[in-house]
Every structure is written in C-alpha cells, then in structure tokens.
Amino acid sequence: MATSLISRQLAFSLQKNVWLSASGCRYVSKAAAKTQVEFDYDGPSMTTTVPGPRSQELMKQLGQIQNTGAINFFCNYEESKGNYLVDVDGNRMLDIYTQISSIPIGYNHPALLKVMTNPNNLSTFVNRPALGILPPENFPDKITESLLSVAPSGMTRVQTMSCGACSNENAYKAIFIWYRNKERGPNTPTNEELNTSMINQAPGCPELSILSFMGGFHGRTLGCLATTHSKAIHKLDIPSFDWPVAPFPRLQYPLDEFTRDNAEEEARCLEEHGCAFHVDEVQTGGGGTGKFWAHEHWGMDDPADVVSFSKKLLSGGYYHKDELQADKPYRIFNTWMGDPSKNLFLSEVLNVIRRENLLEQVTRSGKALLNGLYELQAQYPSILSRARGQGTFCAIDACDDATRDRIMLKARDKGVLLGGCGDRTIRFRPALVFKEYHVNLFLNIFNDVLAQHK
Amino acid sequence: MATSLISRQLAFSLQKNVWLSASGCRYVSKAAAKTQVEFDYDGPSMTTTVPGPRSQELMKQLGQIQNTGAINFFCNYEESKGNYLVDVDGNRMLDIYTQISSIPIGYNHPALLKVMTNPNNLSTFVNRPALGILPPENFPDKITESLLSVAPSGMTRVQTMSCGACSNENAYKAIFIWYRNKERGPNTPTNEELNTSMINQAPGCPELSILSFMGGFHGRTLGCLATTHSKAIHKLDIPSFDWPVAPFPRLQYPLDEFTRDNAEEEARCLEEHGCAFHVDEVQTGGGGTGKFWAHEHWGMDDPADVVSFSKKLLSGGYYHKDELQADKPYRIFNTWMGDPSKNLFLSEVLNVIRRENLLEQVTRSGKALLNGLYELQAQYPSILSRARGQGTFCAIDACDDATRDRIMLKARDKGVLLGGCGDRTIRFRPALVFKEYHVNLFLNIFNDVLAQHK
Numbered sequence: 001m002a003t004s005l006i007s008r009q010l011a012f013s014l015q016k017n018v019w020l021s022a023s024g025c026r027y028v029s030k031a032a033a034k035t036q037v038e039f040d041y042d043g044p045s046m047t048t049t050v051p052g053p054r055s056q057e058l059m060k061q062l063g064q065i066q067n068t069g070a071i072n073f074f075c076n077y078e079e080s081k082g083n084y085l086v087d088v089d090g091n092r093m094l095d096i097y098t099q100i101s102s103i104p105i106g107y108n109h110p111a112l113l114k115v116m117t118n119p120n121n122l123s124t125f126v127n128r129p130a131l132g133i134l135p136p137e138n139f140p141d142k143i144t145e146s147l148l149s150v151a152p153s154g155m156t157r158v159q160t161m162s163c164g165a166c167s168n169e170n171a172y173k174a175i176f177i178w179y180r181n182k183e184r185g186p187n188t189p190t191n192e193e194l195n196t197s198m199i200n201q202a203p204g205c206p207e208l209s210i211l212s213f214m215g216g217f218h219g220r221t222l223g224c225l226a227t228t229h230s231k232a233i234h235k236l237d238i239p240s241f242d243w244p245v246a247p248f249p250r251l252q253y254p255l256d257e258f259t260r261d262n263a264e265e266e267a268r269c270l271e272e273h274g275c276a277f278h279v280d281e282v283q284t285g286g287g288g289t290g291k292f293w294a295h296e297h298w299g300m301d302d303p304a305d306v307v308s309f310s311k312k313l314l315s316g317g318y319y320h321k322d323e324l325q326a327d328k329p330y331r332i333f334n335t336w337m338g339d340p341s342k343n344l345f346l347s348e349v350l351n352v353i354r355r356e357n358l359l360e361q362v363t364r365s366g367k368a369l370l371n372g373l374y375e376l377q378a379q380y381p382s383i384l385s386r387a388r389g390q391g392t393f394c395a396i397d398a399c400d401d402a403t404r405d406r407i408m409l410k411a412r413d414k415g416v417l418l419g420g421c422g423d424r425t426i427r428f429r430p431a432l433v434f435k436e437y438h439v440n441l442f443l444n445i446f447n448d449v450l451a452q453h454k
Numbered sequence: 455m456a457t458s459l460i461s462r463q464l465a466f467s468l469q470k471n472v473w474l475s476a477s478g479c480r481y482v483s484k485a486a487a488k489t490q491v492e493f494d495y496d497g498p499s500m501t502t503t504v505p506g507p508r509s510q511e512l513m514k515q516l517g518q519i520q521n522t523g524a525i526n527f528f529c530n531y532e533e534s535k536g537n538y539l540v541d542v543d544g545n546r547m548l549d550i551y552t553q554i555s556s557i558p559i560g561y562n563h564p565a566l567l568k569v570m571t572n573p574n575n576l577s578t579f580v581n582r583p584a585l586g587i588l589p590p591e592n593f594p595d596k597i598t599e600s601l602l603s604v605a606p607s608g609m610t611r612v613q614t615m616s617c618g619a620c621s622n623e624n625a626y627k628a629i630f631i632w633y634r635n636k637e638r639g640p641n642t643p644t645n646e647e648l649n650t651s652m653i654n655q656a657p658g659c660p661e662l663s664i665l666s667f668m669g670g671f672h673g674r675t676l677g678c679l680a681t682t683h684s685k686a687i688h689k690l691d692i693p694s695f696d697w698p699v700a701p702f703p704r705l706q707y708p709l710d711e712f713t714r715d716n717a718e719e720e721a722r723c724l725e726e727h728g729c730a731f732h733v734d735e736v737q738t739g740g741g742g743t744g745k746f747w748a749h750e751h752w753g754m755d756d757p758a759d760v761v762s763f764s765k766k767l768l769s770g771g772y773y774h775k776d777e778l779q780a781d782k783p784y785r786i787f788n789t790w791m792g793d794p795s796k797n798l799f800l801s802e803v804l805n806v807i808r809r810e811n812l813l814e815q816v817t818r819s820g821k822a823l824l825n826g827l828y829e830l831q832a833q834y835p836s837i838l839s840r841a842r843g844q845g846t847f848c849a850i851d852a853c854d855d856a857t858r859d860r861i862m863l864k865a866r867d868k869g870v871l872l873g874g875c876g877d878r879t880i881r882f883r884p885a886l887v888f889k890e891y892h893v894n895l896f897l898n899i900f901n902d903v904l905a906q907h908k
Contacts, residue, residue: 054591061594065602065611069783070586077581077590078574088591099584100789112580116570120532125579126566126799127531128768130553132524136531137508137542140515148519157519162617165788169619169675173692180691194686197694198668204686205694214652220788221623222695223676232648232658233784237634238627240651240659241676241693311789314582329523330687334674335554335765336617345580 027372027440039110040082040433043441044415045092052089072417080107083431083438085417093412094441097419101283101429102311104349105358109433111348124341131160131337132329139340146347150292151319152307160317160338164282164310165219170332171308171318172223175276176208177331178324209243211272215422216248218280230422246272253386254374276324279304286312287353287432290363290391297390312432314349315342358432366391368436369428372443380450383407394428395421403453410449416442480901481826481894493564494536494887497895498869499546506543526871534561537885537892539871547866548895551873555737555883556765558803559812563887565802578795585614585791586783593794600801604746606761606773614771614792618736618764619673624786625762625772626664626677629730631785632778634660663697665726669876670702672734684876700726707840708828730778733758740766741807741886744817744845751844766886768803769796812886820845822890823882826897834904837861848882849875857907864903870896 051059051073058074079086083106085095095103105112115121129136147158159174161167189204197204212218212227219225220234226241228234249266252258284294286309295303306324310316315338326332353359366389373387373396386397398404404424411418421427430438505513505527512528533540537560539549549557559566569575583590601612613628615621643658651658666672666681673679674688680695682688703720706712738748740763749757760778764770769792780786807813820843827841827850840851852858858878865872875881884892 058589058591058594062589062597065594065597066613067779067783067786070787071589072587074591074593075583075588077577077583080577080581085588099582099588102582102584102789107581108577109580113576116576116579122567122570123531123534123562125570125795126563127534127557127561128553129529129531130556133526134529134539134553135512135516135525137512137528139528140512140519143516143519159520163620163788163790165620165623166617166675172676173674176693177691189686189690193690197686197689197691198683199699200680200689200694200696204690205692208693220627221620221675221677222626222680226654226676229652231784232643232651233782235651235654236643236647236658236785237631237651238659239630239662239695240654241695243654245653325521328687329521330685331690332521333524334617334619335556341579 027443039106039108041084041092044084044094044445046413046415047090050087050089050091050093050412052087052091054088058088072412077107082106082109083434091415093415093417094438094445095417096428096430096434096442097417098429098431100311100419101288102314103431104286104312104314105352106431106433109352111352112345115344115348121341121344124344128336128339128341130335131340132333136340142340142343142347146343146350147313147317147319149350152293152295152304154302155307155319155321157322157325158317158319159332160315160343161310161334162336162338163316164308165221165224166334167282167308167310167316167318168219168227168278168280169221169223171278171306171320172210172227174318174320174324174326174332175210175278175306176206177326178276179208180206181327209241210278211244211246211275213248213269214245216280219282253388255388276305278306278308280308282308282310282316283429284393285309287359287362288312288391288393288429290359290366292359294390294393312349314346315339353432356433361435362391362432365430365434365436365439366394368439369394369442372439376443376447376450379447380453383450383453389428392428392430392434395425397422398424398426400424407449407453410452411446414445414449416445481897493560493562495538495546498538498548498899500867500869501544503867504541504543504545504547506541506545508542512542526866531561536560536563537888545869547869547871548892548899549871550882550884550888550896551871552883552885554765554873555742556768557885558740558766558768559806560885560887563806565806566799569798569802575795575798578798582790582793582795584789585794586787586789590794596794596797596801600797600804601767601771601773603804606747606749606758608756609761609773609775611776611779612771612773613786614769614797615764615788616790616792617770618762619675619678620788621736621762621764621770621772622673622681622732622734623675623677625732625760625774626681628772628774628778628780628786629664629732629760630660630662631780632730633662635781663695664732665698665700665729667702667723668699670734673736707842709842730759732760732762734762736762736764736770737883738847739763741813741816742766742845742847742883744813744820746813748844748847766803768800769793807886810887815889816845816886819884819888819890819893820848822893823848823896826893830897830901830904833901834907837904837907843882846882846884846888849879851876852878852880854878861903861907864906865900868899868903870899 055073059068062068074088076086076088083094084092086092161170193204210227214229217230218227225235225238226243229245247269249269251262279295281293291297306318306320308318369392370389377384377387383399384396388395401424408418419427419429509527513522513525516522528542530540530542537548538546540546615624647658664681668683671684672681679689679692680697683699701723703723705716733749735747745751760772760774762772823846824843831838831841837853838850842849852861855878862872873881873883
C-alpha cells in the first residue's frame with residue numbers, strides 16, 4: 001500500500017529534476033571516498049558466467065534437499081564487502097538487489113562486525129528470549145534507541161516480530177481487534193462470541209476483511225496472501241479469505257507529463273474510506289527512498305494508523321497508534337516476537353545512517369540513478385520505458401518479460417546484480433551506501449548491455 | 455497434532471514404570487556432575503518476590519511502548535547459566551519452562567559461546583542472506599549436518615523458515631499445492647484458475663481445509679489460527695477460515711488404569727482419513743520427550759507426511775516426503791526463509807546432545823519427574839491430578855485455574871519457574887540438560903509449596 005501515494009509527491013519532486021538528454025555519454029566514475037574504501041571493492045570482477053561451475057555443483061547438492069528453482073547462485077559472504085557480493089566462483093558483482101532489499105549498509109560493514117566481537121553482546125545472541133514474557137533488562141532501552149528513534153510521525157508504540165509476513169499478519173490482527181472493540185464499546189465479549197471463535201465461526205470470528213490493492217505484495221502466509229495480488233503463482237491452490245481487492249492507480253510516466261490524467265486515476269482508486277489504514281513498509285522502509293519511511297514523502301499530517309516493517313530493519317514488527325494496541329495480553333503474541341540480536345545490529349545501522357548522512361547520500365544517488373535511467377530509456381525507447389522511483393528505490397520496464405530477463409542475465413555476467421518484479425520490470429534496491437560512483441559504474445555497464453542487445 | 459497419538463505409547467511405557475507411593479519423602483539432591491557445574495549454578499537463590507522492584511520499574515518503562523500484560527519479569531541473560539534463569543533483581547530460578555520450551559541445552563552453554571567467538575562464523579551473523587535465491591556456500595553442508603542429521607524417518611527434504619507459525623503456514627501451503635496437483639494430474643493450471651486466484655476466488659483459491667484437533671495450538675497467524683483451538687482469547691475477533699475441527703481424545707489418567715476406555719475414545723476421534731498428515735512438532739520436537747521427535751514414540755513405519763519444527767531447533771521449518779515438494783520455485787518462498795546463524799548454533803546443539811547422551815538423560819530425568827508427580831498427586835489428591843508425560847515433556851492438572859496460578863506464583867517465589875497451559879494445567883518444559891538432580895530440587899520445592907497451600 002505504501003507505494004499507492006508516493007507517486008503524488010514524485011509528481012512534484014521530479015519537476016525539479018534536470019532532464020539530462022545527452023544520450024550515449026559515459027559516466028565518470030570517481031574513486032570511492034576514503035571511508036567507503038575500507039569495506040568496499042573498487043568495481044566488479046568476473047571470472048566465469050553466472051552461475052559458475054561451483055555454484056552449479058552446489059545447486060545439484062541442494063537439489064536433493066529443496067526446490068532450487070529460484071536460486072541465482074551460491075555466495076561467499078566472507079569475501080563480500082560493501083556494495084559487492086562475491087560468489088563461490090570468485091565473481092564479484094555490484095549488488096543492486098541486496099538480498100531482496102534487506103541489506104541496509106552493505107556486506108560486512110565494520111560497525112556490524114564490531115557488534116559481534118563486543119563481549120557484552122554475546123549473551124544476546126546465545127540466549128534467544130521469549131520477548132513477550134521474559135524480556136532482557138536492556139530491551140526497553142534498546143527498542144527506544146533503535147526502533148523508536150525512527151518511529152513514524154504520531155506513533156510511540158511498536159510491536160516486534162521476526163519477519164515481514166508475521167509483521168503484517170499481526171498488524172492485521174491488531175486492526176481486527178481494534179475494530180471489534182470499537183463496535184463492542186463498553187461491553188465485554190459475549191459467551192456466544194467466545195464459543196463460536198473456538199470453532200472458527202462468526203460472530204466470534206467475524207466476517208471482516210482487509211481491502212488491498214491489485215498488484216500489491218504483502219507476504220505469503222495465508223492472511224497476508226489474501227492481500228497479495230501480484231502473481232498467480234503465489235496464490236494458486238492456496239485457500240483464501242474472500243477479501244475484496246481495490247484497483248491500483250495505473251499511472252503514466254514520466255509523472256510530470258501526465259499530472260491531470262494521473263490525478264483522476266488516483267481519485268478513482270481511492271474512493272473507499274472509514275477503516276484503519278495500514279501502510280506496509282516492509283520493503284520501502286529503512287531509507288531506500290531517501291527518507292526513512294516512504295510514506296514521509298506524502299507530506300501528510302496523519303499518514304497511517306499502522307506501519308509494518310522488516311528487511312532493512314533486520315527483524316520485523318509494526319508501529320501503531322495508541323488505540324491500536326490490543327486490549328489484553330496474549331492477543332498479539334508468539335514465542336519469540338522478534339530477536340533482540342537483530343536489534344543490536346539495527347542500533348548500529350542507525351548510528352551509521354546518521355553519522356554518514358546516508359539518507360542524503362541516497363537522495364543524491366537516487367537522483368543520479370533516475371536521471372541515468374531517463375537517459376537510457378530515451379536512448380533505447382524500444383527496450384526501456386516508465387523509469388520511475390524515489391531515492392534509489394527505482395524501477396524501469398522492459399518491453400517484455402523475455403527481454404527483461406535477458407538484460408538482467410547479461411548485466412549479471414558483466415558484474416551487476418539486479419532484481420525483477422511484476423511482468424517485465426527491473427527493480428533497483430541497492431544498500432544505503434550506494435553512491436554516485438556506484439550509480440555511474442552501473443549505468444556504464446547497463447549501457448553496454450543495452451547497446452549489445454539485439 | 456503430535457500429542458494426539460503419543461498417549462498410545464505412553465500406555466505401554468508407563469506400565470513398566472515403578473509406581474512410587476512413599477508419600478512425603480524428601481528427594482536426595484546430589485551435586486551436579488562436573489561437566490554440568492561449569493555452566494550451571496548449584497540451586498535457586500531468591501532475594502525478592504518476583505517480579506522484584508527493578509522488574510516492576512522496567513515494566514512501567516516498556517508499558518509506554520507495548521502491552522506488558524504477559525510479561526513475568528525482566529531477565530539478566532548474561533548471568534543466567536545452564537538450568538538457571540537470573541532476573542534483574544538478582545533472583546536465580548530453576549527454569550522448567552525455558553522460554554516456552556525453546557532453550558535446548560540451557561543458558562550460555564560454553565559450546566554456543568564458542569560458536570560466537572569463532573571468527574569463521576562472523577559473516578554468517580552479519581550478512582543475513584535471502585536463502586531462497588542466494589544461499590551461502592556452506593548451506594547444503596550445514597543443513598545436512600544439522601537438520602538432515604535428525605530428519606524424521608522417511609524424510610530427506612527440509613524447508614527452513616524463521617519461526618513456528620511460518621513453518622506451519624508453509625507446511626499447510628505445501629499440502630494444498632500437493633493436493634491440487636494430485637487432482638490436476640498431468641494438466642497445467644487453467645486460465646480460470648490463474649485469474650480467479652488473483653482475486654481470492656475459487657477455483658484458483660480452492661475451498662480446501664486443514665482438519666485440526668479441538669484443544670490444539672498451532673500458531674497465531676491467520677492460517678495457523680484457523681487450526682488453533684486452545685483458548686478463545688487467541689481467536690476472538692480474528693476472521694477465520696471455516697475449517698472443521700475434530701474432537702481430541704479426552705483420555706483418563708493414569709493411562710494403564712483406563713486402557714480400554716482410552717482406546718475407544720481414540721478410535722472415536724480418529725475416524726477421518728485420506729489426506730496428508732501433518733505432525734506439528736514445533737514444541738514437541740528437539741528431544742524433550744526422550745526421543746528427538748515425539749512421533750517416534752508411536753513406533754509407526756510411516757508416521758507422517760510433513761513434520762514442522764521450531765523452538766528447540768532455534769529456527770523453524772518443516773520436513774516433508776519427496777512428493778510434498780512444491781513443483782515450482784517461488785510457491786514456497788519468502789525473503790529470509792530461515793536464518794543460517796541459527797543453524798550454526800543448532801549444529802553445535804546436536805553435537806552436545808550426542809556427546810552428552812542428552813536424550814538418555816531426558817529419559818532418566820523424565821522418569822524421575824513423572825514418578826515424583828505421581829507421588830505428589832497421591833499425597834495431595836485435592837490439589838493435583840492427571841500427571842502425565844513422556845520424557846521431561848510432562849504436565850499435571852490443578853483442581854482449578856486459580857489454584858494452578860497460585861501454586862505457580864508461590865513456586866516462582868521459591869525459585870522454580872513453571873509454565874501454565876490449558877485451563878488448569880502446569881506444563882514442564884525444561885532444557886535437555888535438566889538432570890535427576892534438578893528434578894529432586896524441583897520436587898522438594900514443589901512439595902513445600904503444596905504443603906503450605908491452603
């Protein structure tokens with residue numbers, strides 16, 4: 001849902017961008033700044049096509065245990081550094097996908113390695129607590145200095161969870177509980193409600209629903225999956241709640257050329273109201289758009305009732321307004337409810353973001369990236385279109401899925417790792433330490449790929 | 455579901471137990487063995503009632519951020535060791551609940567601390583991969599030496615996940631996919647199936663269901679919750695799938711006195727068949743019953759089609775028969791799909807279990823525990839009844855919930871931490887390093903609590 005309104009702000013911000021039309025120019029790649037060099041390489045380095053022989057060998061081995069159809073290649077995480085992912089065949093790739101957008105400040109960041117070697121942190125890793133019943137002494141402080149220090153506007157409460165799907169599942173539950181308690185007013189639940197809930201029937205299990213956007217993705221557990229509508233393969237054969245789907249604005253790009261059409265299209269898709277508004281920032285949160293939360297770009301006073309997160313925040317959870325807190329214990333609960341060892345890392349990630357002004361860095365890199373994509377789509381209009389994005393959270397469409405896939409594989413063999421999404425889209429999800437220098441590296445390689453594309 | 459059939463084997467195994475009727479005797483607590491001493495204390499030590507003043511202070515602090523109604527007290531995990539959990543007020547308690555059954559070999563086990571300080575492991579903690587697309591080089595080996603080395607009989611395939619709920623959600627999905635593919639035979643999905651799945655409708659999202667037992671608990675995400683029927687507070691106000699519920703055998707204890715009645719009751723509850731059988735071992739797996747998997751006690755050749763796990767295995771997942779593997783990539787998928795850093799710990803946990811013969815230890819401790827509980831219920835028949843269990847995975851009922859709660863609080867103030875479940879049950883979920891020595895410590899304290907109970 002987060003992405004639904006970002007485009008409004010984009011319409012404004014993009015008007016200020018300089019539209020570079022000098023097609024075919026080479027991008028000057030300045031050497032990385034000193035602080036970056038310490039944990040970054042100076043460029044891709046390829047020794048084989050990808051996946052190389054060692055990856056293929058491991059693929060066979062793992063094939064005995066799991067479906068490996070989605071595996072790209074096997075990685076050498078020890079040798080990976082900063083923006084570069086190294087594979088088991090010694091190939092070093094500029095990583096613009098970062099484990100599906102979940103590596104916030106690059107591989108093996110020295111600040112994170114330091115967390116590991118601090119003896120005071122040992123017990124947090126070794127003794128995973130049941131946070132809902134027996135939290136560690138430093139839990140309130142740690143959660144205050146990490147998650148609450150970046151809480152969305154108007155939210156002072158946060159519930160941690162282990163992953164993105166569990167975050168959304170529990171956010172939905174919090175909304176249902178809040179809604180029913182509102183309906184119930186001062187009354188306590190009736191015996192009929194309690195008894196029917198035990199056998200999956202109304203009124204105890206009410207026929208309420210979450211309205212979600214067509215095309216959206218909010219996870220794959222059964223509750224989340226009923227709000228996911230991006231690909232049939234995610235949903236086929238899995239029973240679903242009969243929940244409604246709202247159309248998602250089909251905007252035309254570039255936004256500043258279609259301001260009126262897009263405003264009408266958005267109005268058409270946003271006619272519904274009167275319920276809690278949950279903004280899923282599992283992928284958008286954590287700084288990739290140039291603000292910590294994508295919904296900040298909307299510039300609204302009261303943008304959301306619930307905001308869920310995971311990925312770049314290293315473990316999951318959701319923020320919520322006070323009134324969305326479940327009224328009783330054990331209504332929002334599970335054994336682990338997150339993982340304090342991930343919060344240790346998150347505190348350090350936030351320190352690095354502040355110290356190195358990484359959100360400003362993302363804004364600069366994002367501008368360079370989007371301008372570069374505009375140029376490339378102007379230069380290769382039969383291949384690329386609809387370049388769009390905010391910060392480095394960008395995307396561009398290929399003419400069809402086969403072309404998209406071929407371009408991505410060629411880029412990979414030249415040392416650039418990208419991610420796909422939708423039917424024919426390439427998405428850019430670099431780490432927050434992705435600088436203009438890396439943008440230029442990417443654009444040059446991508447330009448070469450497109451030039452060679454028949 | 456796992457517990458549904460355990461009782462059969464119990465009926466046999468308990469016949470061999472010696473029924474100790476010497477009520478009121480004191481249990482001799484021998485000093486812990488040398489290897490244990492290194493990371494264990496020699497008994498509880500209480501300085502305040504629980505929660506003490508520091509815990510209460512932290513409770514207030516966290517109350518600004520979360521619902522704290524389920525929190526027992528705050529912990530000092532640095533000072534906790536072996537079977538003893540230390541709280542922030544300096545109270546040291548014998549822990550027979552172990553973070554809802556999820557600490558396999560006690561707190562701060564030296565073998566696990568060693569995993570942390572091994573520099574070769576650093577990058578596994580710092581760079582969490584998207585396992586489904588970019589696994590680390592050692593993933594096939596690590597999974598083979600950890601999870602596959604304890605795979606249930608007949609299963610060579612395992613899918614990792616991050617927590618118990620996600621494990622069950624994905625196990626259900628794997629079953630649905632398998633079932634529909636079986637129905638579909640050689641045909642590919644129709645366009646109608648693909649299109650209807652995108653809008654949450656049949657036939658794409660079929661009206662299939664998971665049959666679960668009344669009283670069972672299988673997690674709290676929306677799919678899992680439709681198969682959970684233990685307490686209304688878990689389910690109230692949350693929309694549910696209209697899935698059926700099977701009665702769970704209401705056995706009479708001790709089992710050897712009610713063999714025929716119980717057999718009839720079990721037959722009544724197990725009349726259904728013809729579908730995949732999923733055994734949820736999230737809580738029962740990992741050795742607490744004296745075998746690594748509780749279902750091994752059934753002694754069946756083909757006990758299950760899918761077995762899910764989490765908790766003592768430190769991260770989640772499920773084993774399955776070959777034919778239960780999803781036919782295409784991305785059908786069972788999410789960003790993290792587990793956490794390899796937890797597998798590092800699991801490998802070491804399994805080494806310790808083997809090296810120290812902990813399953814045999816559990817069997818011995820469990821026998822001592824259950825015999826002690828039999829004695830106590832004979833001595834206090836107005837308070838306790840229905841002692842039961844396998845290994846140290848035991849339970850006993852109090853006469854009512856208020857008595858159960860009071861007994862547990864009194865035991866806690868005397869330095870024994872227990873867990874409740876159901877209406878009026880106390881459950882025992884110690885670590886695998888819980889020895890006869892600890893059983894005796896517990897029984898003496900529990901006896902004192904019961905003697906003082908009015």
